[in-house]
Amino acid sequence: MSRISAPSTTGLSRRSFMTATVSAAAAAPLLSSPTRAEKPAATRSGLRETVAVSLRINKQPYELSLDARTSLLDALRDHVGLTGTKKGCDHGQCGACTVLVDGKRVLSCLSFAVMNDGKEVTTVEGLASSDGKLHPMQQAFIDHDAFQCGYCTPGQIMSAIGCVNEGHANSEDDIREYMSGNICRCAAYPNIVAAVVQARDQARGT
Amino acid sequence: MDPAAPKPKENMGEPLPRVDARLKVTGQAAYPADLPTANLAYGALATSSIAKGRVTKLHLDDARSVPGLLDIVTYGDMDKVEKPKFGNAGATSIGPLHDRTIFHDGQIIALAVAETFEAAEEAAQLIRADYEEEKPSASFDSPGTKTIPAAGKSPLFKEDVKAGDFDAAYAAAAVRIDARYSTPTQHHNPIELFSTTAFWQGDQLIVHEPSQNVTGWKAELARELKIDPPNVRIVSPFIGGAFGSKGPMTPRTAIVAVAAKRLGRPVRCVTSRMQAFGTQTYRAETRHRIRIGAGKDGRITAFAHEGWEVTSRPDPYVVGGTSATGRMYDYGSVLTHVSLVQADRNTPGYMRSPPETPYVYALENAMDEMAVALGMDPVEFRRINEPKAEPIGKKPFSSRSLIQCYEQAANAFGWAKRDPKVGAMRDGDWLIGMGCATAIYPTAVAPCAARVRLTSDGDVRVQCGSHEIGTGVRTVAAQMASERLGVPIDKVTVEMGDSSLPPAPVSGGSISTASVCSAVLKACDAIRAKLSAGATAEGGPLAGSHNEELDLDGGKIAARGGASAKIEDVFKAMQIGAIEEYAEFAPKGATPEAVKKLYAGQSEFHGGDQDEDSVKYAFGAEFVEVRINSYTREIRVPRIVGAFAAGRIMNTRTARSQLMGGMIWGIGQALHEATEVDRRYARYVNRDLQDYLVPVNADTRDLQVILVPEVDHAVNPAGVKGLGELGNVGTAAAVASAVYHATGKRIRDLPIRIDQLIA
Numbered sequence: 001m002s003r004i005s006a007p008s009t010t011g012l013s014r015r016s017f018m019t020a021t022v023s024a025a026a027a028a029p030l031l032s033s034p035t036r037a038e039k040p041a042a043t044r045s046g047l048r049e050t051v052a053v054s055l056r057i058n059k060q061p062y063e064l065s066l067d068a069r070t071s072l073l074d075a076l077r078d079h080v081g082l083t084g085t086k087k088g089c090d091h092g093q094c095g096a097c098t099v100l101v102d103g104k105r106v107l108s109c110l111s112f113a114v115m116n117d118g119k120e121v122t123t124v125e126g127l128a129s130s131d132g133k134l135h136p137m138q139q140a141f142i143d144h145d146a147f148q149c150g151y152c153t154p155g156q157i158m159s160a161i162g163c164v165n166e167g168h169a170n171s172e173d174d175i176r177e178y179m180s181g182n183i184c185r186c187a188a189y190p191n192i193v194a195a196v197v198q199a200r201d202q203a204r205g206t
Numbered sequence: 207m208d209p210a211a212p213k214p215k216e217n218m219g220e221p222l223p224r225v226d227a228r229l230k231v232t233g234q235a236a237y238p239a240d241l242p243t244a245n246l247a248y249g250a251l252a253t254s255s256i257a258k259g260r261v262t263k264l265h266l267d268d269a270r271s272v273p274g275l276l277d278i279v280t281y282g283d284m285d286k287v288e289k290p291k292f293g294n295a296g297a298t299s300i301g302p303l304h305d306r307t308i309f310h311d312g313q314i315i316a317l318a319v320a321e322t323f324e325a326a327e328e329a330a331q332l333i334r335a336d337y338e339e340e341k342p343s344a345s346f347d348s349p350g351t352k353t354i355p356a357a358g359k360s361p362l363f364k365e366d367v368k369a370g371d372f373d374a375a376y377a378a379a380a381v382r383i384d385a386r387y388s389t390p391t392q393h394h395n396p397i398e399l400f401s402t403t404a405f406w407q408g409d410q411l412i413v414h415e416p417s418q419n420v421t422g423w424k425a426e427l428a429r430e431l432k433i434d435p436p437n438v439r440i441v442s443p444f445i446g447g448a449f450g451s452k453g454p455m456t457p458r459t460a461i462v463a464v465a466a467k468r469l470g471r472p473v474r475c476v477t478s479r480m481q482a483f484g485t486q487t488y489r490a491e492t493r494h495r496i497r498i499g500a501g502k503d504g505r506i507t508a509f510a511h512e513g514w515e516v517t518s519r520p521d522p523y524v525v526g527g528t529s530a531t532g533r534m535y536d537y538g539s540v541l542t543h544v545s546l547v548q549a550d551r552n553t554p555g556y557m558r559s560p561p562e563t564p565y566v567y568a569l570e571n572a573m574d575e576m577a578v579a580l581g582m583d584p585v586e587f588r589r590i591n592e593p594k595a596e597p598i599g600k601k602p603f604s605s606r607s608l609i610q611c612y613e614q615a616a617n618a619f620g621w622a623k624r625d626p627k628v629g630a631m632r633d634g635d636w637l638i639g640m641g642c643a644t645a646i647y648p649t650a651v652a653p654c655a656a657r658v659r660l661t662s663d664g665d666v667r668v669q670c671g672s673h674e675i676g677t678g679v680r681t682v683a684a685q686m687a688s689e690r691l692g693v694p695i696d697k698v699t700v701e702m703g704d705s706s707l708p709p710a711p712v713s714g715g716s717i718s719t720a721s722v723c724s725a726v727l728k729a730c731d732a733i734r735a736k737l738s739a740g741a742t743a744e745g746g747p748l749a750g751s752h753n754e755e756l757d758l759d760g761g762k763i764a765a766r767g768g769a770s771a772k773i774e775d776v777f778k779a780m781q782i783g784a785i786e787e788y789a790e791f792a793p794k795g796a797t798p799e800a801v802k803k804l805y806a807g808q809s810e811f812h813g814g815d816q817d818e819d820s821v822k823y824a825f826g827a828e829f830v831e832v833r834i835n836s837y838t839r840e841i842r843v844p845r846i847v848g849a850f851a852a853g854r855i856m857n858t859r860t861a862r863s864q865l866m867g868g869m870i871w872g873i874g875q876a877l878h879e880a881t882e883v884d885r886r887y888a889r890y891v892n893r894d895l896q897d898y899l900v901p902v903n904a905d906t907r908d909l910q911v912i913l914v915p916e917v918d919h920a921v922n923p924a925g926v927k928g929l930g931e932l933g934n935v936g937t938a939a940a941v942a943s944a945v946y947h948a949t950g951k952r953i954r955d956l957p958i959r960i961d962q963l964i965a
Binding site for chain 2 (some may be wrong): 047048067069070074077078081082083084085086087088089090091093094096123124125127128134138139141142143144145146147148149150151152153154157175176177179180181182183184185186187188189190191192193194
């Protein structure tokens with residue numbers, strides 16, 4: 001159900017978008033200033049034409065007005081204010097920007113935001129339950145010290161959830177292979193494998 | 207037992223989870239480019255396409271026509287700003303926009319600033335330059351490079367160490383080797399991209415940038431911009447990997463600050479992965495010649511280590527690892543010499559164990575060659591040459607547990623089952639090789655300040671301008687405060703990564719845990735003293751007890767006789783709500799100016815080979831098994847064991863993780879990492895994470911870290927030896943030794959790749 005609407009069809013000003021953002025993700029930092037928010041994004045002077053994009057992010061609807069070249073990653077970070085998803089290379093080579101799109105792991109830097117119109121995006125901010133209980137994969141990463149600096153961690157966790165869902169976590173060798181698209185420069189790899197095993201077993205109820 | 211949380215042995219702290227773990231797994235840990243900033247404009251760099259010459263003309267019209275473009279900062283726009291300085295906090299003296307000279311490929315020629323990231327990128331890519339181009343000298347052996355002696359060119363490398371008469375001893379030795387080794391150019395490639403966000407609030411400049419040295423950067427940036435240091439604030443609450451790359455400030459920071467000033471609006475510039483190869487620092491390529499002479503009994507009588515390192519034209523960056531290799535064993539005689547080779551390259555900089563990674567690699571590969579020449583077990587060869595004092599100044603080691611490390615690692619690895627004959631071990635199509643090597647890293651410490659506050663309800667706040675680069679320093683600082691003030695760790699909050707906090711030294715040289723914990727310890731002890739005085743004062747809950755004999759635990763203060771009181775009751779008796787102490791720690795032997803220098807952003811290191819009483823090093827031993835496919839020569843490292851002794855271990859979990867990460871870095875040094883330099887253009891070729899190979903998950907299998915107990919009160923009040931850079935020293939030599947054991951091929955040039963084993 002891919003659909004690219006013209007900016008005028010949404011009728012959403014930047015202010016109404018920001019309002020939606022605030023109610024949808026109260027904890028997320030706001031990146032835009034009040035002065036910018038008052039200007040309708042589509043007619044902001046001097047910019048290339050923008051396109052309207054509808055996304056469901058962490059179960060909340062968002063209507064965005066974006067430069068067509070905006071990656072899903074930059075849309076999340078710079079336009080929605082969800083900075084948990086990280087940029088490590090912008091070339092699909094490191095895995096730090098991994099999110100789930102319709103439940104499958106995707107490198108958000110290699111995907112234009114408009115290509116995801118109408119889709120369901122899950123980021124690291126959307127994993128814990130509303131009462132603050134961590135997702136089993138998040139807890140497993142803490143238990144096994146599966147990170148040091150923590151920068152690649154959101155991508156590792158999203159990728160690990162995808163890996164388990166795909167059925168690619170049956171053995172430690174499988175996990176090592178199917179998690180090799182996510183570089184951890186601190187090299188917490190053995191701990192990441194242990195964390196994925198724990199969360200996998202928990203998901204299986206073993 | 208969970209391998210991630212080793213059971214503490216003697217002189218080791220609990221494997222508590224990281225205090226910032228929850229923030230890191232929920233995406234709430236804010237790295238500098240994540241910090242919310244209102245009304246942001248985006249910057250993108252344009253960089254040179256030549257390595258040597260001059261920019262004669264810039265073509266900016268196409269860039270200026272990009273919708274959304276706000277400004278271009280380029281030549282002429284930095285004239286009122288001082289040039290960067292190479293040294294304590296500055297990465298290079300090259301001020302890329304101060305004049306039109308091009309010193310290296312990928313040098314900044316302009317910064318485009320626009321309303322959006324996309325527009326800034328578009329504009330930057332449309333900036334073109336005309337050049338007056340000269341033929342660059344890329345590296346070793348390139349015509350036009352200049353070779354100079356390194357000693358004395360840097361305050362960190364004063365002399366070529368020597369002892370005895372090497373020439374005579376070498377000539378007389380019964381067994382001799384003379385071999386040459388090399389290590390390649392390497393880039394840190396932390397996964398967090400390099401970024402600067404700058405904004406002005408009146409005269410105040412605030413910079414969000416990942417930094418290992420916020421106090422040093424504050425001073426350097428204030429100097430460059432000619433403003434008072436108190437008007438500069440560097441904020442870096444979390445750092446997404448550093449490994450030395452975020453130690454010195456690069457010229458980009460001042461350029462972005464100027465852009466923000468011109469625009470009257472915050473500007474964020476995130477350097478692309480590709481541009482970082484030329485605009486940040488790197489580990490320069492090195493060459494080595496090692497000669498060892500020994501008797502037939504295996505006792506070394508002569509050791510010579512000559513090193514050559516590449517640097518830029520203007521800056522004498524030197525690592526000089528002969529200070530460590532010259533003190534490693536009981537050599538008899540020592541001769542060393544280090545040379546710098548000046549080329550048309552960006553200035554190199556610190557990268558995890560800067561001197562030891564290349565120099566100890568060469569030494570340890572040579573030690574294995576010598577063991578083979580002697581027909582001796584390599585572990586036994588090292589045991590025979592274990593020194594009682596270091597051979598240069600004949601000073602004792604403050605502690606040295608190398609042999610214990612070898613014994614424990616060899617035992618866990620199963621070294622006794624190794625058939626020493628080359629090529630003798632095999633599993634189907636796979637040739638098996640086993641090798642080992644020594645790890646060494648100097649134990650240093652620097653002045654550091656910290657503020658600690660204890661409130662009557664038992665909450666503790668620790669403030670220290672150190673940096674959480676993934677080492678766990680925030681966690682161990684919390685552990686130190688928790689332990690000394692007798693409160694649970696979840697009552698402790700630690701603030702770091704901000705130049706407005708009490709100053710800490712650069713988070714480099716593996717000094718952070720020792721320096722920060724020594725300062726936190728001092729502040730906590732001052733709080734204990736005040737509490738004890740309050741408790742024992744007339745009218746206090748423990749009036750009559752001797753205040754030296756009091757202890758703090760579980761929210762209570764207790765006298766030795768058994769009487770105890772709740773901390774909150776002591777506060778009540780003292781009629782106060784909080785005790786706050788500001789402590790400045792200076793290491794033994796610090797100069798009278800050491801603390802003053804700390805506030806000026808200069809870190810005065812003590813320890814290592816610099817102290818009068820003893821030399822201070824941490825040691826380890828690493829054993830690896832390699833498997834090499836007999837047809838394809840594919841090289842795998844299925845098994846690696848390292849045993850390390852590093853004084854007091856504050857937290858066995860974070861310590862193990864750092865050593866583990868280091869060992870995997872070592873596998874990368876051995877088999878993967880190399881920045882290829884196009885010698886015609888002095889240009890880095892593989893400038894991304896697809897072609898610059900680093901270890902991935904599938905490159906590691908069975909890894910074991912053994913923490914060997916060690917007590918050393920001489921190193922610093924905390925008794926801590928740094929270990930963040932210890933794990934990746936020696937690994938590459940252990941792999942090279944194992945490759946030799948499997949194949950009979952001695953590879954001396956890193957990284958070891960399939961092509962070297964096929965030839």
